[in-house]
Amino acid sequence: MGKAARLFNGTAEQTLYGRVTPTAEQREVLQTQWNALADHLKEQLAAWGYPISTWLQGSYKYGTLIKPVHKGEEYDVDVGVYFEWNPGDVDISPTPAQLRHWVQRELVEYRQSNPDVERVEEPPKERCSRVTYQRQFHIDTPTYHLNRGTDERRLACLSGKWENSDPKALYKWFKNAIGSDNREQLRRLVRYLKGWAAVAFEEAPASRPSSILLTVLTTEAFSEMWGARLLGIADDDALVAVIESMYVRMHKDRRVRNPVDRDEDLNRISDEAWDAFLTRLTVLRDAAQMSSDAEDEAGAALAWAGAFSFLMPLPETDELEVVEHLSGRALMQIPEIQVQVFDSERKSLLATHMNEVPAVGRNQALTFTIVNRQVIPDFAAIEWTVRNDGTEADYLGDLGHASGGIGMFSVDERTAYVGKHYMDCIIRCNGSVFSARRIPVFISADVRALAKPVQRNWTRLRTRRGRRR
Template identity: 60%
Template structure:
């Protein structure tokens, strides 16, 4: 059993899969939105142009590998294919540009009747139109010609060309690639790797791997795990470690990733040489993280290691202190940092309250300053990481799950409150890459408080100890 398996996909308050997957309310909104648009396009386009119109979901939503946006400036992407049906030997047929114009104009007309549809991207994308919705969501509508007699599909491109493209073939490949009993786990593994990509390539987006690239690699790498191991069952974190190992070895041998559903040579690795070098370096880092997590002493140690890959998305154990002790002596490697939290009226220097190691109640729209009050315990060349882990419906709705800052002996950091719920500021002290101590500061944001004042703590600390090998 993996040390951190419960935190990946277990029966606890916070799991990695829950933090990266759309909530039930978000899924309901997505489904309602695309259904309404699909119904409109099918009926309206047929009435105006006379062709039989069908629609078909494709992409991550169809495969069950969609993740929520992990940054406030990102959006969900749902792909809704629009198919104009006619036989290939018809004398007069519309051009690719005509199909694209018809669909673009119809979506713009629909936008005038749909309150949730904010705008339609203009000009349209080379291979689709885009409808931008509220709640960080857009629907891409690629347009196809479908010949049902031959079951052939052609994608209509904006430049007037037709492109051989069959999203249905890829879906069939994915569905048949692994047994039905293993498919849900493969979907989770794809989402874990997509989450890693979402937080690991902010500075070099051109090196961020595409969803289809990761889907193929994860599926192929999962199939290389021993049949007996898969039959008995393997925890998600252990499976992820094996998948990362297999991916790394496979790409080291050949970086060409063939589309398994294509009859022609279609390389899904579209990175240029510079982007590939960045991706390969970060995949090496991910492999190192996975190897260290594999030999971690306990759940807390494994979770902190995995957080190097998943940042604020990775939940930590429900504790407020993590004390690192030497395996042989049993003594703490260093004293825990004591953290003072100063509460200010937003945008001012007026201090309203001071808390120690926790904030059991604070209003929205307050400025917070976190300060290590015993800086002498922080080694001279230690790195101090401050990671905000937001939780709750409001943070989910805003796709603001957290962020991280760090620096050499960065003894303080500033934040502000925005979402109701229980959140954490996690302070990790590292020296030469090794964790020396971790302090979790819970911050409970409320809509109303009896009074904002400095509290007296009554509850005992919850402390976890983790061993560190020499």
């Protein structure tokens, strides 16, 4: 049980949790900025004569925020802006469009005085305005009318309607759904699934489940697992169970009622996009099943990587040999990979390495080539996955990418971020892993400063092929 738990949230060099969760420093940058923006809005908007308050909502509030995982993506922070009045006390009250206009105007004003702000989205979205910052994040400002007497909130839409929407009630539900002993684990489970949604729907963005949809599905599935929670369950095992529950539920009935407003369906994926969602959920469920059937950590990690791609860390090893269940014989030899280092224009060859790149500068071109092609079975899929690590890659939210195909014996890359990264080459036949090689790539700001690499021994991990069902 919990075969991949060390790689999910344990002592491994890299963990899935660590890869998707913002660091304390990253959270602090966000917090400073939303505090400053909230203060500005409260002060300036008070001029309209209504008490103004703000309330952090969304992933940050829930403790389920994840890092941007692809280059160009941003952290998403939501700060609600509340105009307070009691409808019985006033003759005329502002319209939704008016509130939205006031807030948008203050944001544009704010941009003039804050060099960290890159732009204010124009025109604003139907349900919020958006301020985009230089440092890889944006803040959304949904705007509400608050009636303190009845404790009711409604969202001001740009098109002029009020929408019944109470982020506070849903947050309360989330906080009370699970006892405090298990709340952190629930938050981790939500983060894993948000990481999955970030990588699995790159080609099908209309089918991507929203954060709130995943949060409610995970919470409802986890709250039914009271026995497992009581006894304690490893993150990967809990995730298998949550995915199974989601899979069954979504195939049966796609509606996901808002737990605090039964009339609202939180599933906003359109009919046209629904099949592509189910297909990807099936891939995730298959990965979960295969990880359960795996014999060891490496087998489980490789299974999970089928759904989490470059986000899922692999065990710390150079070579991974898959052995037949009964005989203990290796299914195939490990691929030997030559790495050529070129200058940025690919004009001159600077160095050639085997199976690792002990030192390389930034902005150089690399070519990885399998040299013992004869060991690769016909029609095997050759997967090349880059797993970036280190603060530079993290800062830009570029955690990796993957490519591959039958007969793809070679792949080109570029070096960008200082740190230790991996190129992982995985050979799959009919969906099951036959062997893998991990090629560490050490990228340095100043290559000359590095000592000459010493000859080292390669570490080899053996994994038993999972029993066929």
